[in-house]
Amino acid sequence: MSRPDPEPTPQDEAARAGWLYYVGGMTQDQIAAELGVSRQRAQRLVSRAMSEGLIHVRLHHRIGACLDLEAALTARFGLTRARVVPGLGPGADPVRAIAPAAAAELERFLRMPEPMVIGLGTGRAMRGMIDAMVDMEAPQHRLVSLIGNIAPDGSASFFDVVMRIADKVRAPHYPMPVPVISPTVEENAAFHALPPVRRVVDLARNADVVFVGVGQMSDDAPLLKDGFVSRADLDEMQAAGATGEVAGWVFDSQGTYLDFGTNRRTGGVRVTPGLDRPAIGIAAGASKVPAIFGALKSRIINGLVTDEATAKALLAHP
Incomplete structure (x- = not known):
């Protein structure tokens, strides 16, 4: 049985202090x-964290409270994998907290000797994960984008990660050569009818493991901020119950994909709910809680890397 409110040990405190100092960039007064x-x-706690090897770019000590949150998330949502890291405090960017843990999770798969196809979404959290990775040789694996990598103006999508990870991993990689969202249903179908696109789509659909960000569909929706949907598109989908999106595909509060709006024009591959292989969400932040909850409830994702505050909010979500 998990401990509901464990007493912190001195090493817990040292690990947390080291995390806030080396990852959060806090001063000792702030800590x-x-x-x-x-x-x-x-x-003294920061010094201990370094002298005992608890902090070396990444947090090596697993804080008891985080372990309990991982166990509780796994039990409630039937997860295959849960990683919870200490938060960086109010006002901090949660991507900074979760990126090292997400990178370690992806590296765990990349180190496996058996060849695998690894499907990748996009977004700030995904880019943070790639930036936090170490360089490695993993030529036995293939990396494939789940979502189009062409922005509305024809440029490469800024948060596309397949090309970025290729520099670090030196593995075969397959971008999705279609718009993130096409202007019309007909244009989207025309792109997906092209033989090279069909081959990338087939590879993505059969990925052995999937890593994705989870976007909110509130007024600060990443799809709106990054120019992939218009304000009218967002209003229309919000009226239909849009709560979150994974790889550009929008779903409601129960995690049910909408047969509506931009979902009819989205490029790439939809992550099927209830996959029998890992589908790991990389996401944290108060604004994302309803979206993450919906994705977990319908099992669009069956694994999660997040921070303490988000984990607690998910467990308290009705």
Whole structure:
């Protein structure tokens, strides 16, 4: 049985202080205020985190409270994998917290000797994950984008990660050569009828493991901010119950994909709910909680890398 509210050990405190200092970029005064200790104790905790090898770019000590949240998420949503990391405090970018853990999770698959096809979504969290990765040789695997990599103006999508990861992994990689969202249903069908596109789509549909970001569909929707949908598109989908999106495909609060709006013009491959292979979401932040919850409930994703605050909010979600 998981511990509902474990007492922090001295090593827990040192690990948390080291995380806030080396990853969060906090001063010792800020860490002292965050942990409720004196500045001198905060300084000693940070020093201990380094001297004991708890911090070396990534957090090596698994804080007990995070382990309990992982167990609770796994039990509630039937996850195949859950990683929860300490948050960086109010106002901090949650991508900075989760990127190293997400990178370690992807590297775990890349180190497997058996050849695999790894499907990748896009977005800020996914890009943060790739930026946090170490360089490695993994030529036995194939990396494929799940979503189109052409922006509305014809440029490459800024948050596309397949080309970015190729520089670090040196593995065969397959971008999805279609618009993220086509102007019309007919144009989307024409792109997907092209033989090279069909081959990439088939590869993506049969990916052995999937890593995706989870976007919210509130007024700060990434699809709107990045120019892939118009304000009218977003209003229309919000009226139909749009709550979140994975790889550009929009779903409601129950995680049911909408047969509506831009979903009829979205390029690439939809992540099928209930996959029998890992589909890991990389996402954190208060605004994303309803979207992550819907994706977990319908099992669009069956694994999650997130932070403490988001994990607690998901477990408290009705």
